[in-house]
Amino acid sequence: MHTPLADQIRPSTLDDVVGQRQLLAAGKPLRRIIESGKIPNMIFYGPSGVGKTTVARIIADSTSMTLHKLNGTSASTADIRDVVAEVGTFSGMNGILLYLDEIQYFNKKQQQLLLEYMENGQITLIASTTENPYFAVYNALISRSTVFEFKPVPPEELERAVARGFRCMEQQLGETIHLSDGVCGWIARGCGGDVRKAMNTVELIVLSGEHTENGIVISDELAQELTQRSNMRYDRDNDQHYDLLSALQKSIRGSDENAALHYTARLLAANDLLSVCRRLLVIAAEDVGLAYPQAIVITKACVDSALQLGLPEARIPIAEAVVLLATSPKSNSAYEAINRAMADVEEYGAPDFPRHLQNKHFDGAEAAVRGQHYRYPHDYPNHYVRQQYLPDILKDKVYYQFGENRQEQAAAAYREKILREDQT
Incomplete structure (x- = not known):
């Protein structure tokens, strides 16, 4: 069975991991935690191919706990129960380390199964997710865990992994690979900080290279074409x-x-x-x-x-x-105005209209004031006349504030003019 290149060169120590210096460099938080040997519940959050699974495996290898691995895309409730069943047994006497990949695919009930055992320390959870855990993971589980965010790998670090990938392919195929000067850099820049994508691209490029008597020749043009074709897609839901x-x-x-x-x-x-x-x-x-x-x-x-x-x-x-x-000049005045109006609708509901705005012309016998008394603005100078339009409870509310740009200031000046003339 073919093993992907990304798995063949997967690092076995923290020093071999590319990227994530903000977490794994000497003295950084996650590095200190791992070196202490006391592993808490953790959630690794970040895009695909940036080392979440690799670091979790390195942590698992450094402990004496019994390791179980589950994937949220395929694991069932029965699989979780099988893990929990080992709590208190001989095989689980040093504790159980559960590495749960793609935890966002677990439903609430599946996540809740682990909570009791996480609290008393019988199960240590290391979960990974490509989605924001504060939306994708059950709150009670997050409160018992420490979240670490993994970043895309910078091109200069990813380039080192790409070079390793080509060396590994040389050993695997038993042929010399001749690279144009810009190949490694092009792949590193074109993979969006995703090591797995970069390794898949390396493998694809080698398989597509020109075979000669002296080995496999990889041109810049081939690297550019295949990097673009294989790496410009992304998941529209993530x-x-x-x-x-x-x-x-x-x-x-x-x-x-x-x-x-x-x-x-x-x-x-x-x-x-x-x-x-x-x-x-x-x-x-x-x-x-x-x-x-x-x-x-x-x-x-x-x-x-x-x-x-x-x-x-x-x-x-x-x-x-x-x-x-x-x-263009910018203004969010209308955006802010409708937000203020929506907030009042949420708070006050639908208060009664002023009588003169209603679409009826006859009052019932119970009406204290009869007649609509609506004033038609077009019958007045500047097509304007003062009258109440908002419901009584909101009559003094001001939602819209004129912006400072030329367009809105011109409208503000016109408004001031007609108000001033209405008073004369």
Whole structure:
């Protein structure tokens, strides 16, 4: 059976692990915990291929506890009960270390089965997840664990792992591999900090290399083509998807068109055109808003064009919308105003309308004041007349505050003018 390259070169010591210096360097928290020999319940959180499973295995190998490994995608409640059944037996007398990969796939009942044994120390849990544990893991389990976040591996460190991968492939195939100068760096930069992806790419590139009398020749062009094809996908349901969309919106909000174009390109490279379109429409209303009201009209036109064109041509109107929004003046005044109004609806419900706004013209016998008494603004100068529009309980509320941009200040000046003239 073929063993993937990533498993063949999996580190056996902490010093061999690439990346995660913030956790594993000398004196860092996780390193100290592991070296103490007293392993608490832990949850490793981070993207795929950054060393969570590797570090958990190194910890397991360093203890005298009985090790059990389960995967949340395939383990059942019966599997958990089998682990728990060893508590108090001869095989579990030194404690049981359960390594649970992909814990986010366990339901609440499955996670609760472990709590009692975690509390009394009979089971030590090391769980890993690619999703935010504060959303994906049961709160009671998190409260009994320490969460460590694993980061994508920096390219300069990942490049060392890529070089090791090529050396391992040479030994495995018994052939010399001739690499162009930029191959290792290209793979390291193109794999998004994912060691497993990088190793899979190394294996794919070697198998696709040109076989000559002197060995296997790997060109920069081959590395670029296969790295791009194998590594530009991502799971639209995981944290990376939402991180990309968040980074896009925050870059536009911060008026950095270059960063916004970068994150847009990453989303489009993953063929996620729909998410980009939806987020740009939100940004036009939330972050540009009334500072440039035409922005949402232009963005909608760009989005419609992109959806009709499809990729790759869709990138052109999308880029136009991104640059427009990033370089436009910004205002979130309408966004803040509707949030304040929604908060009052949540608090006060649906109080009665002022009588003169109701869509009825006759009062019942019980009415203290008869007649609608609505004043038609178009019958007055500047098409304005003072009257109450909000319900009585909210009549003095102010939800909208004019922004400081030129567009809203012009509207504020007009409002002040008609109010002043209404008093004369």
